[in-house]
Amino acid sequence: xxxxxxxxxxxxxxxxxxxxxxxxxxxxxxxxxxxxxxxxxxxxxxxxxxxxxxxxxxxxxxxxxxxxxxxxxxxxxxxxxxxxxxxxxxxxxxxxxxxxxxxxxxxxxxxxxxxxxxxxxxxxxxxxxxxxxxxxxxxxxxxxxxxxxxxxxxxxxxxxxxxxxxxxxxxxxxxxxxxxxxxxxxxxxxxxxxxxxxxxxxxxxxxxxxxxxxxxxxxxxxxxxxxxxxx
Amino acid sequence: xxxxxxxxxxxxxxxxxxxxxxxxxxxxxxxxxxxxxxxxxxxxxxxxxxxxxxxxxxxxxxxxxxxxxxxxxxxxxxxxxxxxxxxxxxxxxxxxxxxxxxxxxxxxxxxxxxxxxxxxxxxxxxxxxxxxxxxxxxxxxxxxxxxxxxxxxxxxxxxxxxxxxxxxxxxxxxxxxxxxxxxxxxxxxxxxxxxxxxxxxxxxxxxxxxxxxxxxxxxxxxxxxxxxxxxxxxxxxxxxxxxxxxxxxxxxxxxxxxxxxxxxxxxxxxxxxxxxxxxxxxxxxxxxxxxxxxxxxxxxxxx
Amino acid sequence: xxxxxxxxxxxxxxxxxxxxxxxxxxxxxxxxxxxxxxxxxxxxxxxxxxxxxxxxxxxxxxxxxxxxxxxxxxxxxxxxxxxxxxxxxxxxxxxxxxxxxxxxxxxxxxxxxxxxxxxxxxxxxxxxxxxxxxxxxxxxxxxxxxxxxxxxxxxxxxxxxxxxxxxxxxxxxxxxxxxxxxxxxxxxxxxxxxxxxxxxxxxxxxxxxxxxxxxxxxxxxxxxxxxxxxxxxxxxxxxxxxxxxxxxxxxxxxxxxxxxxxxxxxxxxxxxxxxxxxxxxxxxxxxxxxxxxxxxxxxxxxxxxxxxxxxxxxxxxxxxxxxxxxxxxxxxxxxxxxxxxxxxxxxxxxxxxxxxxxxxxxxxxxxxxxxxxxxxxxxxxxxxxxxxxxxxxxxxxxxxxxxxxxxxxxx
Numbered sequence: 001x002x003x004x005x006x007x008x009x010x011x012x013x014x015x016x017x018x019x020x021x022x023x024x025x026x027x028x029x030x031x032x033x034x035x036x037x038x039x040x041x042x043x044x045x046x047x048x049x050x051x052x053x054x055x056x057x058x059x060x061x062x063x064x065x066x067x068x069x070x071x072x073x074x075x076x077x078x079x080x081x082x083x084x085x086x087x088x089x090x091x092x093x094x095x096x097x098x099x100x101x102x103x104x105x106x107x108x109x110x111x112x113x114x115x116x117x118x119x120x121x122x123x124x125x126x127x128x129x130x131x132x133x134x135x136x137x138x139x140x141x142x143x144x145x146x147x148x149x150x151x152x153x154x155x156x157x158x159x160x161x162x163x164x165x166x167x168x169x170x171x172x173x174x175x176x177x178x179x180x181x182x183x184x185x186x187x188x189x190x191x192x193x194x195x196x197x198x199x200x201x202x203x204x205x206x207x208x209x210x211x212x213x214x215x216x217x218x219x220x221x222x223x224x225x226x227x228x229x230x231x
Numbered sequence: 232x233x234x235x236x237x238x239x240x241x242x243x244x245x246x247x248x249x250x251x252x253x254x255x256x257x258x259x260x261x262x263x264x265x266x267x268x269x270x271x272x273x274x275x276x277x278x279x280x281x282x283x284x285x286x287x288x289x290x291x292x293x294x295x296x297x298x299x300x301x302x303x304x305x306x307x308x309x310x311x312x313x314x315x316x317x318x319x320x321x322x323x324x325x326x327x328x329x330x331x332x333x334x335x336x337x338x339x340x341x342x343x344x345x346x347x348x349x350x351x352x353x354x355x356x357x358x359x360x361x362x363x364x365x366x367x368x369x370x371x372x373x374x375x376x377x378x379x380x381x382x383x384x385x386x387x388x389x390x391x392x393x394x395x396x397x398x399x400x401x402x403x404x405x406x407x408x409x410x411x412x413x414x415x416x417x418x419x420x421x422x423x424x425x426x427x428x429x430x431x432x433x434x435x436x437x438x439x440x441x442x443x444x445x446x447x448x449x450x451x452x453x454x455x456x457x458x459x460x461x462x463x464x465x466x467x468x469x470x471x472x473x474x475x476x477x478x479x480x481x482x483x484x485x486x487x488x489x490x491x492x493x494x495x496x497x498x499x500x501x502x503x504x505x506x507x508x509x510x511x512x513x514x515x516x517x518x519x520x521x522x523x524x525x526x527x528x529x530x531x532x533x534x
Numbered sequence: 535x536x537x538x539x540x541x542x543x544x545x546x547x548x549x550x551x552x553x554x555x556x557x558x559x560x561x562x563x564x565x566x567x568x569x570x571x572x573x574x575x576x577x578x579x580x581x582x583x584x585x586x587x588x589x590x591x592x593x594x595x596x597x598x599x600x601x602x603x604x605x606x607x608x609x610x611x612x613x614x615x616x617x618x619x620x621x622x623x624x625x626x627x628x629x630x631x632x633x634x635x636x637x638x639x640x641x642x643x644x645x646x647x648x649x650x651x652x653x654x655x656x657x658x659x660x661x662x663x664x665x666x667x668x669x670x671x672x673x674x675x676x677x678x679x680x681x682x683x684x685x686x687x688x689x690x691x692x693x694x695x696x697x698x699x700x701x702x703x704x705x706x707x708x709x710x711x712x713x714x715x716x717x718x719x720x721x722x723x724x725x726x727x728x729x730x731x732x733x734x735x736x737x738x739x740x741x742x743x744x745x746x747x748x749x750x751x752x753x754x755x756x757x758x759x760x761x762x763x764x765x766x767x768x769x770x771x772x773x774x775x776x777x778x779x780x781x782x783x784x785x786x787x788x789x790x791x792x793x794x795x796x797x798x799x800x801x802x803x804x805x806x807x808x809x810x811x812x813x814x815x816x817x818x819x820x821x822x823x824x825x826x827x828x829x830x831x832x833x834x835x836x837x838x839x840x841x842x843x844x845x846x847x848x849x850x851x852x853x854x855x856x857x858x859x860x861x862x863x864x865x866x867x868x869x870x871x872x873x874x875x876x877x878x879x880x881x882x883x884x885x886x887x888x889x890x891x892x893x894x895x896x897x898x899x900x901x902x903x904x905x906x907x908x909x910x911x912x913x914x915x916x917x918x919x920x921x922x923x924x925x926x927x928x929x930x931x932x933x934x935x936x937x938x939x940x941x942x943x944x945x
Contacts, residue, residue, distance in 0.1 A: 019822075023247045026829045034822040041816030053362045093783055106750060116365060117444070122691045124444040124474065130913060132472035134920040140928035157471070158921060162914050170717050170888045171907040189882065193871035196464045199480065200847070200871065203301060203460030205254070205508050206482040209501045210300020212254045243855070297818060436843070461844065461868055 006222070013219035016211050058084050133161050160188040235522045246515070253511050257503035264506050266499055271470065272487040274477020275431060275455035279312050282428050285417030287319040287393075289430035289452070291442060292336035293326040298435035298459055299335065304498035305457045305485035306339050306433050311492055314347035318428075319393050320355040321421070323379070325367050326438045333359030333383045351384075352391045359383030364438075365445050372424040372450035394421045424450040433457040433479075439466065443474050457484065562669055563590045568660050570677035573642055574628055575685040578653050581677035582628055584640040585660060591617035598661045598668065599641055605674050609659050615641060617662075627687035645679050653679040701908045706901030713895045717903060720889045722863065725879035726837075729859045730764060733834035734771040739809075740764070741776050741833040743824065743849070744788065745840020745864070746817065748781040753865050756890035756899070757840040758784075758791055760863075763893040764837065765795035769804065777810040778827060780820050785812045821845040825852045838862040838873065839886060847872035863889065 018033035061080045065073040074081070086108055092101040135154030143151050166178060167185030174182050282288065290309065294302050313320045322336040337357045344355050358379045361367045370378035376388050388394055396418045419426060430452050432439045439456050446452045453476060456466055460481030469475045479488055482505055485498030565588035573582045588595075595617040600609035622629040622638035629635045641660075645653040657674040709715045733740045742764065744757040761777075768775045775792065779785035789810045796805040813823045825848065828836070836853040838846070839862070846862075846869035853860050854876045862873035863881030873880045881889055884906075891899035 022825070024244060026826065031826065034826050038814045038816070038819040038823050041819035042814045045814075045816055052360045057362065093786070110750070116369070118695055119688065119691045120365075120444045120448060122695055123688065124440075124448045126694065126913075127690060128448075128472045128474060129468050130917065131920070132468070133917055134924055136924040136928055137921050138925050138928065158917060162917060165910045165914055168884045169907055169910060170884075171904055172716070173718050192464065192867075193874055196461075196868060197871035197875065199460040199463050200868075201460075201512060202481050202483060202505060202509070204847070205250075205505055206301035206460065206501060207297070208250070209254050209258070209482070209504045212251065212504075213258055213300075213497075213501070216255060216258050465868055 009218050009222060013215060016215065020211075133157055159184065164188050235525055238518055238522050239526075249511060250508060253507045254504045257507055258500070261500060262503040262506075263495075264503055266486045266490045266502060268487050268490065269484075271478040271480065272484050272491070274470070274475075275309075275457070275479055276312070276477070276488060276491050278429050278453065278455055278476050279309070279316060279318070279431075282316060282318060283416040284317045285319060285419075286428035287321060287416075287419060287421050287426060288313055289424070289427045290320060290322045290336070290340075291430065291432040291434070291438065292322055292324050292333075292339070293432060293438035294335070294435035294459075296335065300497075300501075301459050301481055302433055302435060302457065302485075303335075303339065304482065304496055304501070305479050305488055306336075307343060307496060308485060308488040308492055308498065309431055309433070309457065309479075310340060310343040311347070311494075312488075314343060314349055314354070315492075317354075319417075319421075320344075320349075321358060321393070321427070322355070323358040324360045325364055325441065326360075326434070326436055333357055337383050352386060353393055356386075356388070356391055356393050357383040358388075365441050368424070368441055368445040369449065372446065375421055375423055375426075396420045424452045427452055429453050429455065431455045431457060434462065435459045436462075439469075439475070443469055447474055455479075561590075562595070562662050562664055562667060563588045564662065564669060564671055568671045568675050570643075570658065570675040572677050572680050575682055575687050578645075578647075578679050578681035580642060580644040580653070580656075581679055582640055582642050583658050583660065583675055584622055584629075584638050585671060587621070587637050587639060588617070588662060590662065590664070593618070595662065595664045597639060597641075597671075598663050599643075600659050600661075601643060602657050602659070602674065603654060605657050605676075607659075607674075609657075609674070612643075612658075613641075614663070615639065697912070698905065698909050702902045702905030704901075705904040705908075706897055709897035709900040709904070713897065713900070715900050715904060717888060717892050717900065720881065720885050720892060722861065722879050722881045722885060723889055723892065725861055726760070726764060726889075727767065729835035729837070729861050729878075730767040730771065730773065732859055733768075734773045736834040738834035739774040739776050739831060740768060740835045740837065741778075741824075741828065741831070741853075741858070742788075742837045743778065743840065744784055745838075746780065746843050746845070747841050749784045749787050751841060753841040753886065754784060756887050757863075758787055759890040759894040759896065759899070760837075760839055760886075761788060762791050762795055765792040766799060769796045769799040769801050772801075772804065774806070775809060776827070776831065776833065778813045778820070778824050779811065780813065780815050782812050785810060817843060817845055821848050824849055828852050828856050828858070832856050833858050836860045838864070838877070839881070840864065841866050842869045842873075844869075847876065850876035853877075 015033050015036070018029040019037075021027055022030040058080055062077055065077045067073045086105040089105050090102050092098040133154075135158055137155070139151050163181050163185035165185075167182040167189070169178075169182075172178070279288070290306070290313070292306060310320065320340065322333075322340050324333050324336060337359070340355055340357055341351075344351065349355055359382065361370075361379060363370070367378060376394065379388055381387055382391070416428065421427065424430075424446055430442070430446065432442045432454060434456065435458065439454070439458065439462075442452075442454055447454050454474070455476045455478075456469075457479035458466060458481075460483070463478055463480030463484075466475065466478045466480075470478055479485065482498050482501045485496075486502040487498075489496045489498045566586040568583060568585040570581050570583045573580055583599075585597075596614040597617060598614050599612045601612050602609040617639075620639050620641065621636055622640045623633075623635035625640060628642075629638070629640070641658075643656065643658050645656040647653050655676060656679075657676045659670060659674045661668050661670040663669070705715070730740065742761055744754050744761065745751070747754050749755065749758070765775055767773075777785075777788050777792070779788060789807055792810060793802070793805050793807070796802050813820050828849075829852065833853075833856070836850075836858045838849060838853075838860070842849075842864050843866065846864070846866075850860060850862060850873055860877035861879050861881075862877040863886040864870060864873060865883050865886055867883065870880065870882055874882075884903075887899065888903055890896075891903050
């Protein structure tokens with residue numbers, strides 16, 4: 001096994017155990033791993049931003065232009081320079097007197113973002129999802145008992161959507177009939193939360209499985225080999 | 232202290248230890264529990280299975296390294312399927328730190344391609360990461376090569392065979408006069424998102440909503456999704472609205488896909504531990520509720 | 535007996551051969567006229583060619599589409615369509631809702647453009663084919679390609695967006711005039727007061743987290759509004775509030791808000807700027823740091839208000855293990871289940887905004903909340919009406935019913 005891979009496995013195993021040691025109680029090993037993690041993630045975010053955003057989209061584009069002829073170069077790269085300038089304006093937030101300048105790029109981002117996303121989101125979620133809710137309240141013809149759920153399921157969806165919408169109605173006090181519908185809404189919400197929670201337990205356990213498998217299949221053989229127990 | 236109090240006050244470290252053992256033992260001694268198939272996973276599998284040979288498929292690997300244990304198995308299974316069907320595989324990522332700027336996708340696609348004997352640039356390409364989220368999806372819809380002039384390794388996309396398509400040596404209907412009209416999926420050029428026959432978005436965040444909102448609604452690309460279990464329930468409304476064809480949810484979904492591909496990978500092996508832990512958690516929930524209600528009842532009787 | 539078998543077998547073979555031969559001899563029926571029109575709602579991408587379905591349509595029958603720059607040709611093969619597919623009724627954006635569309639085939643032709651991006655004049659020839667037989671459907675067709683200013687198939691989006699926009703705008707204006715616009719009190723608000731009181735009694739600090747997003751997110755703004763209320767209580771009770779931040783700008787805003795709260799109560803000297811600090815923007819890096827903080831400082835109350843992701847369960851579980859009273863509120867539906875099981879009170883989804891509007895009486899928040907309520911009523915009415923129409927359509931098969939039903943369900 002190459003040295004770098006060997007070293008990688010030992011470091012990964014050590015940090016995994018250090019982080020899991022928190023389950024027993026807070027200790028210096030956990031603190032050490034925690035601080036390393038915080039530092040590395042900050043550095044990682046910076047590297048990702050540099051190599052995936054700033055370097056390919058700004059620096060390399062600027063270097064590509066022929067700056068011996070500055071006028072032509074400016075015309076060729078204005079689509080890069082203008083957003084870069086807007087980005088630089090964001091740093092004005094660090095100076096309290098000039099912090100208002102940062103509103104210009106924010107306005108640009110929010111304006112363009114809302115302009116693009118509002119119609120698309122209305123189409124993709126409001127219209128499509130609402131229309132997917134519609135269902136006939138009485139079947140056209142007699143349904144076999146085996147297919148009864150095909151008719152009932154859409155009605156449950158209709159009831160769920162309406163009752164949850166009413167639960168989130170804040171303009172009037174929820175009393176009498178409204179309270180009952182809103183109570184049905186809570187039941188639907190809780191069922192969703194339960195299902196979601198079940199799914200998430202599965203997700204979190206998957207992460208533990210990933211780590212434990214790493215320890216057992218990658219790291220443990222190294223120890224057995226070290227102790228001369230390996231085959 | 233009664234037995235009920237003892238159950239309620241059990242040290243949480245005991246539970247952690249049992250969870251660890253429940254995970255570790257099935258890894259060391261696999262149980263090979265059966266995997267049942269669900270319609271949601273079949274929704275993705277059937278779409279890929281029914282694609283003609285050479286069809287272009289887009290795979291968005293929109294997840295962080297921290298979600299790899301949960302999502303890598305399904306990404307591998309899907310890649311295996313695509314390569315088995317001889318599809319043209321294009322991978323990308325649109326989420327800032329997800330996919331480590333495309334390196335997760337690159338590692339997985341490289342490994343699976345090596346197993347399947349596929350060539351980079353001809354059978355698969357990894358585009359890497361591009362900042363801009365929805366702007367990238369719109370850009371891909373308008374002009375694919377302008378949005379991604381180069382791939383993850385710096386190769387010029389315009390020169391790659393995978394995007395320009397290749398003509399096959401003929402097909403079974405070549406004797407018929409309308410044979411010239413039958414479209415060969417391998418010859419299809421990729422100039423826009425519209426040219427992809429299908430896409431799978433594998434995500435641990437909300438990137439699938441960007442793909443649905445802009446990719447599907449604007450450019451009509453058919454989408455299937457693979458996601459962490461946490462994200463799965465949130466994808467069901469989109470499935471009901473037919474915006475996506477199927478959901479591969481977490482390790483369970485991955486194990487189903489592996490079964491469809493006739494192999495037991497990390498997904499199926501992980502499900503052994505999953506199943507044991509799920510039984511343990513159900514017992515804990517049952518015990519917790521039982522003891523809670525008994526104590527409540529005692530209180531009311533005393534009160 | 536044997537002879538009967540032979541006879542029956544021969545009859546069967548003759549019959550089957552006869553059926554096959556008669557099917558082969560059945561000539562291809564040319565449907566009506568092929569027409570072309572500019573594809574609506576596009577930016578001069580091309581035109582749409584359509585023609586009636588043929589009685590011959592079925593397995594093995596294809597429509598061959600070829601294009602050329604001249605009506606005389608030569609025509610280049612473009613594609614072939616399965617005669618059982620591509621009905622105009624599938625493309626409501628171009629053909630509308632009429633039931634007649636089920637009797638039309640269509641294909642959208644993309645027209646090449648010249649160097650000035652102007653569409654060329656482009657001809658399309660359609661032919662019907664089965665095996666070796668190919669019959670052209672009349673002569674080549676073309677249509678003038680124009681760029682459309684407006685996508686009429688998205689008109690419903692405009693109506694809905696304008697309706698919501700105007701309603702919210704109206705209620706914001708009303709809230710400016712009347713800041714006491716009614717909003718029902720959210721039960722979670724009492725829990726917030728109780729948590730601050732308990733922390734003061736115990737002489738321990740409070741921990742406040744504004745979520746995973748920076749200050750430009752509405753959920754963070756809502757959280758900061760509630761922070762303003764909480765920090766006033768903290769200042770008046772002479773308690774201590776710790777705010778670890780994920781974003782530098784959110785941190786600055788939190789510092790300002792808390793400082794102002796201390797000023798309003800008249801205790802600016804008690805404000806400690808170092809209790810509101812930046813950690814890291816990384817999700818799990820931040821979570822690990824806050825976990826450590828919770829275990830070491832042991833706050834009496836934890837507030838998790840804002841948008842959260844996978845860190846929600848880790849934070850709230852650690853908080854619960856330290857015995858703190860916990861109040862959560864988030865608009866991220868995926869995270870609500872964890873907060874509900876591990877916190878003492880949870881503001882579900884929009885309740886976070888409602889609580890923020892209730893406490894701050896900020897006209898924009900109040901107005902948008904009221905406006906959205908109207909939107910919700912509209913949505914409930916539309917769902918009920920559509921369900922009613924779908925039910926009635928089962929019994930009354932009128933054309934206008936079909937139109938309304940399709941309009942509501944298929945756009």
